Amino acid sequence: MNEASEVVSQLQQELRRGVVVLAVLSQMDTASYGYSLIQRLAERGLEIEEGTLYPLMRRLEKQGLLASEWDTTETRPRKYYRLSPLGREVLAQLSAEWSGTVAVMNRLLGSENHE
């Protein structure tokens, strides 16, 4: 196996930490259930496994950023999540943080390319 690929994929995983949370929160302005969120994120370029998303949603709810309720009127019961007021606030701050991080990285990576 290509040595660089191994290290890169490991670091890719580290890059996703935090990013996945931000991505999920950013889609919760409208209520969503897990399975459809996975599909919507995939459409927009972010692949995430069920085994990753469901625990994450539960954790975010536990942290007070999301609120959930069951919809059992359909043939299949679905757990809908939406942003809580705290979640909305955290999302705003994280988005700003993300923008700042991107700006810094552009500066660092840009200087690397120009040197």
Add this chain to the structure above:
Amino acid sequence: MNEASEVVSQLQQELRRGVVVLAVLSQMDTASYGYSLIQRLAERGLEIEEGTLYPLMRRLEKQGLLASEWDTTETRPRKYYRLSPLGREVLAQLSAEWSGTVAVMNRLLGSENHE
């Protein structure tokens, strides 16, 4: 303490995982020693503690991405690091990965703002 701030600072830390590695690698085209690298990164907007950077440099060397040599000709001995060929390759791939991640997040966050 502001509840949102707590969660945000925790997630900020998660965002830094991977990012710090990329930032450091991006500055190693020219040989650097730890203390000066901390200062250069700070000038460019990335704050990093010595207790974070020195173990990181050692880990990156262990992973074969950096190579080091001591300069003991000055009054103070300094450990200079530079990118290895593998490190150069990993940096290129991680940079591409980062660009892709930023593009995806722009799409996700942009759609959130427009909705």
Add this chain to the structure above:
DNA sequence: TAAATATACTGTACGACGCACAGTATTGTC
């Protein structure tokens, strides 16, 4: 009509890394 696939979710252990310290040593400044 039975098998396969899709839909929808719960549960849990693990590995990796930034952090937060503690610590050492010496040079340079006041």
Add this chain to the structure above:
DNA sequence: GACAATACTGTGCGTCGTACAGTATATTTA
């Protein structure tokens, strides 16, 4: 001489995405 700056080593911890294992049932396919 005291303090700050410079320059580094060492180590344990908390967090989260991942990688599974698992359950259940509706829908589609052969």
